[in-house]
Amino acid sequence: MNDSQPQAARSDAQADAPPRASTFDAAVAVEPGRTEIRTFERPPVTPSTGLLRVAITGVCGSDGPYYQQLPQSHGPLILGHETVGHIEEAGELARKHWGLKEGDYVALEEYIPCGHCEYCLSNEFRLCDATDWRLGGMRYGATGLRTAPGFWGGFSQFQYLELNTVFHRVPSHVEPRYAALALPLGNGIEWAYLQGGAGPGQTVVIQGPGQQGLSCVVAAREAGAAQIIVTGLATPTDQRRLELARQLGADHTITVDSEDVLERVADLTGGAMADLVIDCASGGTATVTTAIQLARKRGTVILGGQKRKPIPEFNSDTIIARFLTVKGMRGHSYQSVELALQLIATDRHQVRRMSTHMFGLSETDIALRTLRGEGVENAIHMTIDPWK
Template sequence: MARKVIAAVAVGEKQTELQEFEMPQLSPEEAILRVEIVGVCGTDVSYYSKNQEPRILGHHVVGYIEKIGDVASKKWGFIEGDRVAMEEYIPCGQCEACRTGVYRSCIFTDPRSGGIRYGTIPISLKPSLWGGFSQYMFLHPNTVLHKMAQHVPAVEAALTLPLANGFEWMSIEGGVKPGKVVAIHGPGQQGLACGLAAKAAGAEVIMIGRSSSIRRLELARELGMDYTINISNEDLLSRVNDITGGRMVDIVLDVTSGGTAPVTSSLEIAKKGGTVLLGAYKYETIPEFNSDLIIKNTLTVKGVRGHSYQSVKMATEFIASRQFPLSKLNSHNYRLDQVDLALKTAGGEGEPSPLLVTVTP
């Protein structure tokens, strides 16, 4: 095993540089992961865009166990050489959230509460290798890992966490099943992952976007979505009415990154007794939020974020099945020395038409 590790460190606002680190010495409860591929997500772009303490970003990580302590091996059920997908959470395992299986809500793995989570931890906290944009990563004793099938292409394996969110929000939180109609605002990486999860659950899926996302709407059809609506030149309400024969939509999900209009229109296209899921922060108030519509149509409105152990397991099994052409979602793959460009591209400021952007260290 190498003595030194090269990693791309976010050192300032929209700036990364390669740095060298010592390979950590392990306790029996810890491990080292050799990083195979990392998916770039919006959280990475958000941290990259801030001027803050240096850190190694990247948390959609797939790799191979390079070295593992005896206790960790027994506890996790993995040995050296195993291929794994890892979750970003580092839960405490003792609080009420962890004890009830909702460890994504554990405050000890919430950076906003001073907790630690892969891809967000400053390099000042030793052993520094807390992010995926690196040749190797340190694995904390509370790391959550899942086995990744050997036959899965790396670019498809990198979709594990977006798909896990999809299964969490669609199947577990939304109750999607055969016979249901699902509408999704936002045909980006997360919206398409949710559409795939809904299709896997047997639902009919409507993908909603704008002319600026026309290629993504086309990709939605290639991936098996039943209908697409371009709201730049189509009336959303009338199109949904036509598609559903006036029944409207059972479950509506908004994962758009900008503007509050998709929230209000989600309420309008949901059927009576339907469910509206909100999965994207807006960072602003909604000026024309008609709460009377929720009462009138007895709607359930629910905020969704993150994933559970069960939904990640569902995602890894779905990926291994090769049911859908998931590689179509990979738009750009970069080397470790191109992390800066990878983050710019994922943020819409680099190469054109980003979708699933990955880094292969």
């Protein structure tokens, strides 16, 4: 009799619990420039995998090329890799490997590393070949539906979790829309501070006032840089972003259409030029040449904005003559994302101002078109809430 009562109580509790949804919706990129909402069967979880209930996913500038071109090798896919959510379900091996339990509030990195190569073992998993889609690797938000079970992107109500997923715990008081800033802000911390070495007494020039450039402003200010200069265009979009750059901590902004950037930086530095130059501008290659010209002797140049084309008549002698350090950047490290979450949690330097627009799942196309200037105005960091 005593044994049957607890069993009955457990059965009642289970009966009262809402059943897990058997289907979910996702925005699928089906052809260049178009996504459509599709309904999928919820995939089964194995002992070594899991499922994330997506709270929100940020829209990254790198989502734009996939959306606009959709490489045939990828086929239809669910975009979105700046994902924040709760562990919905996880197998026993996965829980032990992750050190997480169902219900935990986390932010994901896009990388799915192998876990055993020299780069993974030296904590540089972003360089692991398994994370490079050009080599057949996988990444969240860049792996197609044809790779089973297919639900590898964050513009979805649920996202499948591979065993080697890289997680970050999110403080419970941080809203998902702000937690989604962790990866772009992590890039800024990686580029300006951990790799660029920004610090007290230095002049830092940041080319391009987009998500990454603004994140570099925050990182340089947090690192104690003496003078932060941000360059941009005369377009209304860039002018609004330059204003935000000043709010986030930039000391000076330069409109390159109407000002000679080399002369202005020389004037602001007494002719010494910049200790650190970070090129975050997308598009043309001219900013690479300008970045090298802006750096002082023994200075550092960080190249973060992909040009997707060679630099014509590039003169490497300038690098030698000025004894420069030039680094190409590839994303963020685990440490930089952890530091980003700390800044977001306390809203240091008003970093949450970068989060400007939230969209529902059915508005995914609007958000992605905004990346190419065809959607909403005044957007900095946008997010997709898949439950709206």
